[in-house]
Structures are given as C-alpha cells and as structure tokens.
Amino acid sequence: MSVHQQVKKVTTHVLKEMKLMGEKISMITSYDYSMAKIVDRAGIDVILVGDSASNVMAGHKSTLPITLDNMIYHGAAVRRGVKRALVVVDLPFGTYQGNSKEALYSAIRIMKESGVEAVKMEGGEEIIESVNRIVSAGIPVMGHLGLMPQSIHKYGTYVVRATEDDEANKLIDDAHKLEEAGCFAIVLEKIPAKLAKEVAQSVRVPIIGIGAGSQVDGQVLVIHDMLGITQEFSPRFLRRYHNLYQEIFGAVTNYIQDVKAVDFPNEKEQY
Ligand code: KIV
Numbered sequence: 132m133s134v135h136q137q138v139k140k141v142t143t144h145v146l147k148e149m150k151l152m153g154e155k156i157s158m159i160t161s162y163d164y165s166m167a168k169i170v171d172r173a174g175i176d177v178i179l180v181g182d183s184a185s186n187v188m189a190g191h192k193s194t195l196p197i198t199l200d201n202m203i204y205h206g207a208a209v210r211r212g213v214k215r216a217l218v219v220v221d222l223p224f225g226t227y228q229g230n231s232k233e234a235l236y237s238a239i240r241i242m243k244e245s246g247v248e249a250v251k252m253e254g255g256e257e258i259i260e261s262v263n264r265i266v267s268a269g270i271p272v273m274g275h276l277g278l279m280p281q282s283i284h285k286y287g288t289y290v291v292r293a294t295e296d297d298e299a300n301k302l303i304d305d306a307h308k309l310e311e312a313g314c315f316a317i318v319l320e321k322i323p324a325k326l327a328k329e330v331a332q333s334v335r336v337p338i339i340g341i342g343a344g345s346q347v348d349g350q351v352l353v354i355h356d357m358l359g360i361t362q363e364f365s366p367r368f369l370r371r372y373h374n375l376y377q378e379i380f381g382a383v384t385n386y387i388q389d390v391k392a393v394d395f396p397n398e399k400e401q402y
Contacts, residue, residue, distance in 0.1 A: 141176050141217040143249065143271045143315035149176070149348070150337040156316075156349025158339050159357070161212075162188050162205045166354060168212035175216050177339075179251065179351060180206045182221040182281070187355040194280045195224045199237055206245030218247040219273050224281040227252055227261050234261035238270050251318065253279035255305025259312050266313035274309035276302050277343065278321035289366075291342070293322045303330055310334045318351060319343040321368070342368030 134149050149156050158177035161167040162184045170178060184205050185197035199222075206220040220241050227234035238250045249271035252258055262272050278292045286292075293299040302322065309317055316337040319327050324344025331338040331347045340347040352369070355361045359374040389395035 135174070135176065138215075140215055143217065146176070146217065146316055146337050146349075147335070150335070156337055156339060158349055158351035160184075160351070160353045160355075161209050164208045164212040166212075167209040167218075170354065171213040171216045176349070177351075178209060178213060178216045178218050180209050180218065180220040180245075180247065181251075181353065182223045183353050185223075187353065187361060193283050194221075195283075197223045199223055199226045199240060203241055203244045206241060206247045210246045217249065219249040219251050220245060220247045221251045227258065228254075231261040231264040234258070235264045235268055238265045238272075239268065242270055249273055249315070251275055253281050255301065256308055259308050262309065262312040262314060271315045272313065273339075274306070274314040274317035275320065276305050276309070276317060276322075277319045277327075280320075289321070291321050291323065293326055299323075299326050302326065303333070306330045306334055306338075310336050316348075319347065321366070342366060 134145060134152055134154050138145050146156055156176050158179055159170055159175050160179045160181040160183055161170055162180060167178055180202065182194040182197050182202065184201065185191045185194045188205070189197065189201070191197070202220055202223050206218070210218055222234070222237055222241065226237035241247065241250055250265065251273040252262065253275040255276055262274070265272050278289065283289065293302045306317055314336060316339055317334070318339045318341065319330060321342035324346060327338065327340050327343035328346035337348040339349040339351050341351045356364055356369050357372050359371045360376055362376050386395065
C-alpha cells in the first residue's frame with residue numbers, strides 16, 4: 132500500500148516519506164470551504180491557499196494587492212473543509228520582506244487565525260533569516276523559487292526563469308539554503324525541467340513543480356486553471372482537465388431562459 136493510501140492525515144513528515152519512497156505528491160490550490168472539501172475528499176495530498184487568490188478570486192492583475200487579512204480569511208475557510216490534506220497558506224507580498232520579526236508576526240497571525248498547518252514564502256538567500264526565525268517558532272515553511280509572482284515588477288515578464296547559468300546557479304544555491312534553514316518542501320515555478328530535476332536530486336526535501344517538468348517530487352496547479360474556469364491564461368505547462376467556464380456558462384444560460392419563460396420553478400419546485 133502506498134504512503135498516500137495509508138495516511139489519514141498528511142503532515143510535513145508524510146511528504147518527506149513520500150519523497151523517500153519515490154511516491155509523487157499531488158498539490159492544488161483552493162481558496163474556499165466548498166472547493167477545499169471536494170479536493171480533500173478526492174484525495175489531494177496538499178492544498179495551497181495561494182496568493183493567486185489575488186488573481187482568480189479578487190480579479191487583480193498580480194498577486195501583490197492581496198492582504199494578510201484576505202489570506203487569513205481564505206485559509207480559515209479552506210481549513211474548515213479539510214480533513215486529510217496538509218493545508219499551506221502563502222504569506223502575501225509585503226508581510227515578510229521587511230524583516231524577520233515582521234515575517235514571524237505575519238506567520239503567527241496566519242497560524243493562529245486560520246488554523247492551517249504551514250506557510251509558503253517566495254525567495255532564497257534574501258529571506259533565510261526570516262525562514263530560520265519562523266521555523267524556530269515551530270511553524271513549517273514551504274519555499275518557492277524560480278518564477279516568483281510577487282517579484283513580477285522586478286522581472287517585467289512571466290517568461291521561464293533560470294535559463295542562464297547565473298540565475299540557475301543562484302537557484303540551486305538558494306534551494307540548499309532553504310533546506311538548511313528548515314523548509315519542509317520547495318515549490319519550483321516555471322524553470323527548465325533539467326534544472327528542476329537537478330535540484331530535486333540534490334536536496335532531501337520534496338520539490339513540487341509547476342512548469343518544472345516531471346522529474347521532481349510532486350506537482351501543483353492553480354485549480355481555476357486546471358478546471359478551465361480561467362480562459363485567458365494558457366501557459367505550456369497547464370493541462371486543462373475540464374472546461375468549467377463553458378459548463379457554468381451553459382448552466383446559467385439555461386437558468387436565465389427558464390426564469391424568463393416561467394418554466395422555473397415548476398409545480399414540483401414550489402410549496
Ligand atoms: O499562489 C499560488 O497559487 C502559487 C502556486 C502557483 C504555486 O504560489
């Protein structure tokens with residue numbers, strides 16, 4: 132029986148064991164109770180309450196505007212729907228880059244007020260002091276390297292990262308620093324598959340990829356993208372498992388027609 136089938140509750144230790152056993156980790160985003168309940172019952176290993184909520188829930192162009200209070204709200208809603216998956220919440224832009232004390236304060240607020248089990252932070256060397264401090268307080272931290280959407284204004288574009296040696300070498304170095312600082316897993320976003328494989332083979336913590344090829348320890352996708360709710364976002368790495376935009380559009384169109392034609396509610400649907 133696989134580790135995935137055996138465990139009643141996924142913890143950071145379970146993820147490390149899955150890596151040791153060569154068992155892939157499944158991770159997906161969720162931002163609300165109802166969706167989290169479905170993906171948890173489907174058997175997902177990790178639910179990320181991503182700051183992508185800023186885009187797909189709030190309609191912002193980037194992840195920068197979302198606040199700590201917003202993330203706590205989404206985290207708490209997800210937590211209430213989940214029994215088995217490990218729930219991780221993104222520390223939003225501006226709540227940890229200032230200094231390690233502020234970072235710890237933000238992480239503590241998330242843990243206390245949403246009841247989730249871990250936080251995720253973007254960055255390498257620059258955030259090591261904060262990672263150390265948060266981990267020392269007993270809060271599990273997931274790292275995030277490669278394309279880091281909170282730094283979009285530094286890059287100016289969402290193209291694939293670390294294609295040049297300098298950036299690739301820094302990424303490898305950063306992954307080791309995050310591991311040493313106590314991160315329990317690291318997300319690698321939109322980097323060459325060969326580089327992601329090298330990182331996954333050179334650290335003991337699980338590497339979760341998004342646009343980082345198959346030779347890593349797990350995969351993550353934004354649920355609105357993989358379900359086909361978002362239409363305008365089509366990077367090469369995205370596999371759409373459904374066209375929920377069309378499904379919802381069709382259902383709402385039928386409902387409107389039924390209301391206009393006084394076909395809804397019918398006699399059985401009233402008191
Ligand atoms: O915010 C998010 O959804 C993420 C994933 C893309 C990994 O960080």
